[in-house]
Amino acid sequence: MSESSGLFKTTDAAPRKRQILIAGGGIAGLTAALALEQRGFAVTVFERAPMLATEGAGLQLSPNATRLLAKLAVLPGLTGSAVQVQSINLLSGAAEPLLGLDVSHSSQRWGAPYLAAHRADLAAALMEEAKSRPAITVRFGAEVTHFAGHANGVTASVTSSGGIGEVEGIFLIGADGARSKIGGELLNSPPNFTGYVAHRATLDAGAALPAPLRKLLDDRSVGAFLAPRAHLVAYPLCEGSALNLVLITQATAEPPRQALFPIGKLPPQAASQFASEIQRCLNDSGGWTRWPVYAQSSSAKWTDGRNVILIGDAAHATTPFGAQGAAMAIEDSWTLAACLQAHRDNLQSATAAYVKLRRARIRRMASRTAANGFAYHASGLAALARDALFRLRGQKLLDGLDWIYAFDASAAV
Numbered sequence: 328m329s330e331s332s333g334l335f336k337t338t339d340a341a342p343r344k345r346q347i348l349i350a351g352g353g354i355a356g357l358t359a360a361l362a363l364e365q366r367g368f369a370v371t372v373f374e375r376a377p378m379l380a381t382e383g384a385g386l387q388l389s390p391n392a393t394r395l396l397a398k399l400a401v402l403p404g405l406t407g408s409a410v411q412v413q414s415i416n417l418l419s420g421a422a423e424p425l426l427g428l429d430v431s432h433s434s435q436r437w438g439a440p441y442l443a444a445h446r447a448d449l450a451a452a453l454m455e456e457a458k459s460r461p462a463i464t465v466r467f468g469a470e471v472t473h474f475a476g477h478a479n480g481v482t483a484s485v486t487s488s489g490g491i492g493e494v495e496g497i498f499l500i501g502a503d504g505a506r507s508k509i510g511g512e513l514l515n516s517p518p519n520f521t522g523y524v525a526h527r528a529t530l531d532a533g534a535a536l537p538a539p540l541r542k543l544l545d546d547r548s549v550g551a552f553l554a555p556r557a558h559l560v561a562y563p564l565c566e567g568s569a570l571n572l573v574l575i576t577q578a579t580a581e582p583p584r585q586a587l588f589p590i591g592k593l594p595p596q597a598a599s600q601f602a603s604e605i606q607r608c609l610n611d612s613g614g615w616t617r618w619p620v621y622a623q624s625s626s627a628k629w630t631d632g633r634n635v636i637l638i639g640d641a642a643h644a645t646t647p648f649g650a651q652g653a654a655m656a657i658e659d660s661w662t663l664a665a666c667l668q669a670h671r672d673n674l675q676s677a678t679a680a681y682v683k684l685r686r687a688r689i690r691r692m693a694s695r696t697a698a699n700g701f702a703y704h705a706s707g708l709a710a711l712a713r714d715a716l717f718r719l720r721g722q723k724l725l726d727g728l729d730w731i732y733a734f735d736a737s738a739a740v
Contacts, residue, residue, distance in 0.1 A: 346371050347667070348483050348496035350471035351503035353380075354446075355639030355656035357453035359500055360463050361399045362664035369462040371494070373485055375470035375503075379454055383446035384527040384616075385564045385571030387412070387549065390732045392654035394439035395661045396452075398737060404452030409444040410563045413547045417717060420554030422539040422602040426717035428725055436725075437732040443549065443562045443571070445529075449653070472508055474499050474635060481634050498667065498674060499635045502656075505621050507641035513628045518621035518644050520581040523700075525618040525647060526574040526593060532567060534612075537604035544570055549650075553713075554600035555706030559609075560650075574598065574609065575647065577704065581619065588617045620646055625690055630678045638663060643689045648699035651692055651731065658736040659685060665740035684739055692731070 347363055349356045352374025360370045388396070388409070396402045412433075417426040433441040457463045466487070473484040480497040501509025505518050530536065532544055540561055543550045549562040560573045576597055582588075591613050598609040623644045630636040639656035663681050670677035702713050717724070 345369065346496045347498045347500065348471065348481065348494060349373065349500045349502055350483070350507075350509050351501070351639075351641070352376070352465055352467070353502065353504065353639070353656075354449060354453065354653050355641070355660055356500070356502035357450070357457060357465075358395075358399065358401075358657050359502060359638060359660035359663060360457055360465075361401070361453065361460065362661050363667065364460045364462045365399065366664055366668040368664075368667070371464045371466065371496070372457075373469040373471050373483075374465065374467050377468045379450055379467070381447045384529055384573070385443055385562060386446050386449065386653045387562070387650040388442040388444055388449070389650070389654050390433050390437035390439035390441055391734045391736070392657045393442055395657050395736060397439065398661075399456065401449075401452050401456050404455050405442065405444055405448060408448040408565050409442040410547050410565075410567055412441040412443050412549055412562065414549070416543070416548055416550045418539065418550060418552050419714070420552055420557075420559075420601045422552060422605060425553070425714050426721065426724065428728075429722065430725075433732070437729075438735070441732075443564060445564045445569075445571075446653075448565070470508070471499070471501075471503070474509065474512055476631055476634050497634065500663065501635065501637040501641045502639050502660075503641050505623065505640040505644035507637060509635065510623075510627070510637055510641050513631060513635070513637070515627045516624065518623045521620045521622050521646055522577055523575055523620040523646060524578045524582060525620055526572075526576070526590070526597060526615050527618060528572045528609075528612055528615045529564065530570045530572065530608075530612060532563070532569055534570075535608075536570065537602070537608050539602070539605060540570060540608065551703065552601055552605065553703050553705075553710075555710065556704050557597075557600050558703040559598075559601060559605070572609070572612075573647070575620070578619075582617060583619075590615050590617045622646055622693075625693060629682055629686075632675060632678060634674050634678075636663065636678055636681065643693070645693050646696050646700055648703060649692060649696040649731075651696070655689065655692060658688075658734070661736045662740060665737070669740060680740075688734070695731075 346369040349372045352372045413431045415428040430441045469487040471483045481499045552559040557576045598606045629642045638659035666677045666681040
């Protein structure tokens with residue numbers, strides 16, 4: 328794969344009408360491309376951004392995701408930048424420890440590492456691997472805006488700087504995020520504003536950090552500080568040279584619909600429920616972005632039933648209370664590729680098999696994240712009961728994560 332003016336070109340590994348088309352070149356789209364190419368499909372990815380994204384912040388890659396990245400030969404590309412998480416710590420807004428879960432043994436317990444990585448580093452690792460696959464083409468500055476399914480496949484309308492063109496394929500995958508154009512074409516309603524807003528920032532490890540945040544860097548651990556109507560998540564990135572911050576608050580009104588909007592400083596009172604030293608750090612820091620959180624209805628259509636399907640946030644955007652957004656997209660991508668391989672002569676059967684395999688797990692995950700959201704933002708007696716449960720159960724709460732982290736999508740098809 329060679330790069331030229333934002334367009335990766337490859338020789339045709341199959342007739343262009345026999346290719347699979349992917350709308351969206353983010354984590355879901357690139358992972359799907361790799362999984363499909365590994366199974367013998369030719370793939371073209373259309374990404375509306377002019378180049379590979381370098382913005383964004385951190386993400387957690389739990390073992391259910393990293394085991395699949397390893398199978399796609401992507402994990403080695405992350406080893407130089409990702410941090411292997413040693414523990415997950417829950418603390419009060421006043422920074423009082425409530426629970427520490429030891430995940431340093433992740434590879435022994437769940438069969439794969441638990442990593443924290445910058446989104447841009449994961450995207451770069453996925454793209455680097457895609458460059459080595461001759462049957463993958465990635466077109467930047469090109470967006471799939473419409474499609475028409477027919478007996479022989481699908482025709483996609485692609486908008487780029489050169490105008491609007493049509494591309495033929497046997498199948499179209501919508502991996503174009505929560506505001507999916509492909510989802511809109513399937514007549515899905517737009518995702519709903521959840522009432523939550525995520526504020527994100529990344530601090531240099533050399534900055535003056537309060538002791539509770541510095542400890543997370545030193546221990547290579549994830550920390551979640553829980554307060555009424557808000558919580559703060561922090562963890563190291565980039566080999567421990569940076570600290571990722573995500574402050575999630577409840578909003579009284581829906582902010583403007585920008586996906587990621589620079590705001591510089593935090594809004595007044597956004598960090599008011601946290602320990603004074605943490606509050607000062609957050610308020611003094613710049614570079615914050617605002618991200619309104621949207622969720623798609625659990626009854627949203629994922630497919631036209633024949634040769635178009637949605638994956639990742641395009642299908643099931645949800646609240647970030649389980650740190651599973653990227654992992655679910657990676658699982659989706661692997662499962663869909665396996666279904667298309669198993670039913671390559673009957674794509675209708677492939678879409679039905681995929682939905683059957685994924686719908687129940689996605690709904691269970693949505694229920695889990697909703698419960699986490701209630702617990703994280705609890706106040707009064709509910710918060711006291713939560714804290715007592717954490718202290719009583721301790722490490723036994725790891726048992727409740729086994730169904731998430733031990734899940735192996737490669738064995739499910």
